[in-house]
Amino acid sequence: MLSISFGAATDTGAVREVNEDCMTAARGIAAVADGMGGHAAGDVASHLAVARLEHLQDAKTALNPDDLLAAIVDANGDILDSVASDRARDGMGTTLCGVGVVCVGGVDHWIVFNVGDSRVYRLNDDVLTQVTVDHSEVQELVAAGLLSREEARVDPRRNVVTRSLGTDPAPQADVWVFPPTPGERFLVCSDGLTLEIDDEQIAAVMRSEPDAQRAADALVAAAVSAGGRDNVTAVVVDVELPVDHSAVETDTAPRSELQSRGDVS
Ligand code: CA
Numbered sequence: 001m002l003s004i005s006f007g008a009a010t011d012t013g014a015v016r017e018v019n020e021d022c023m024t025a026a027r028g029i030a031a032v033a034d035g036m037g038g039h040a041a042g043d044v045a046s047h048l049a050v051a052r053l054e055h056l057q058d059a060k061t062a063l064n065p066d067d068l069l070a071a072i073v074d075a076n077g078d079i080l081d082s083v084a085s086d087r088a089r090d091g092m093g094t095t096l097c098g099v100g101v102v103c104v105g106g107v108d109h110w111i112v113f114n115v116g117d118s119r120v121y122r123l124n125d126d127v128l129t130q131v132t133v134d135h136s137e138v139q140e141l142v143a144a145g146l147l148s149r150e151e152a153r154v155d156p157r158r159n160v161v162t163r164s165l166g167t168d169p170a171p172q173a174d175v176w177v178f179p180p181t182p183g184e185r186f187l188v189c190s191d192g193l194t195l196e197i198d199d200e201q202i203a204a205v206m207r208s209e210p211d212a213q214r215a216a217d218a219l220v221a222a223a224v225s226a227g228g229r230d231n232v233t234a235v236v237v238d239v240e241l242p243v244d245h246s247a248v249e250t251d252t253a254p255r256s257e258l259q260s261r262g263d264v265s
Contacts, residue, residue: 001062002101002108002180003240006030007212009220013192014228021190021233022046022094027057030235031098032118034190036164041092044082049075049096049165062103065111065177072096072115076170083166093166096173097132099186099237104177112176112186116164119194121187121202128203131176131186135163153195185212186237189219192230196223212236 006025012018020035020042033049035042052075056063075096083089095116102111112120114132117139122131133139137160138152147155163171187206194202201222209215219234 001028004028004101005212005238005240007214007216007236008234009213009216010231010233011220011224011228013224013231016231018043019231020046021192021231022050023188023233023235024050024054024057025235025237026054028063028101029053029057029098030100030186030188030237031096032188032190032233032235033094033096033165034116034118034192034231034233035092035094036161037089037092037166039088041089042094044089045079045092045094045166048078048082049094051075052078053096053098053100056100062108063100064104065102065175068100068102068111068113069173069175072113072165072173073170076165076167079166080168091166093164095161095190096165098188098235099131102177107179109177109179110186112178114174115171116161118188118190121189121199121206123185123187123203123206124181124183126203126207128199128206130199133174134161135174136161150198153198158191158195180239184239187219188235188237190231190233192228192232193219193223193234195230196226196228196232206236212238 008025018040022033024031031053033046035046052071056071095118097114097118099112112131117134117136120131137157138155141147142152205218215236216234220232223232
């Protein structure tokens with residue numbers, strides 16, 4: 001399996017009293033859930049969603065994309081059951097997005113999954129791109145050409161999500177599956193981060209701070225000091241690809257010479 005290192009940080013922010021974000025980063029999965037609902041019910045919803053992914057992290061065998069999709073459906077059911085048992089939780093829900101390792105055709109791949117307006121970004125060759133597409137009213141306006149990306153960040157409708165967990169029928173999760181690339185890095189974050197700092201500021205931290213934990217800490221600190229109007233969560237994922245020793249065989253120099261130069265370990 002891919003060797004992954006994580007850094008994770010979360011903060012209630014400067015305004016809210018409860019942190020309704022929840023995150024997990026272990027084994028092959030990093031995810032963020034951003035809960036919504038009165039009476040701290042959002043906190044219940046986001047924890048229920050993350051609990052289903054933590055169950056997957058305990059799996060003894062390699063995961064496949066269907067395992068992830070089933071866990072998201074199960075998490076949705078858990079939230080509906082919780083509402084049914086306590087009507088004070090009526091209307092509670094959560095976003096859920098993240099990146100994980102799945103086995104496809106016997107080979108490790110990334111899976112990026114998303115329901116709602118938390119995000120997964122990917123840094124590759126110093127270029128930051130948003131992998132996920134927000135399920136939000138303002139994203140639909142951006143797609144229609146009626147708002148710019150920058151206008152969407154500050155539009156009063158930015159909090160309206162068009163897809164979330166806690167609905168009947170269960171929401172359809174967006175999924176992307178692709179092979180790993182050496183040197184790439186991911187960020188999973190709640191909208192409390194992207195509300196306060198823009199993509200260029202995020203990219204600057206992701207490029208300049210090689211340690212995943214320090215990068216996550218710096219991103220959350222930047223969002224809180226920029227206003228911290230919402231809960232802020234960031235998980236940074238780094239991957240170490242195994243060194244391909246077969247590449248040495250393509251070198252035309254005699255083996256003894258390579259060894260004497262210290263190129264072969
Ligand atoms: Ca939020």
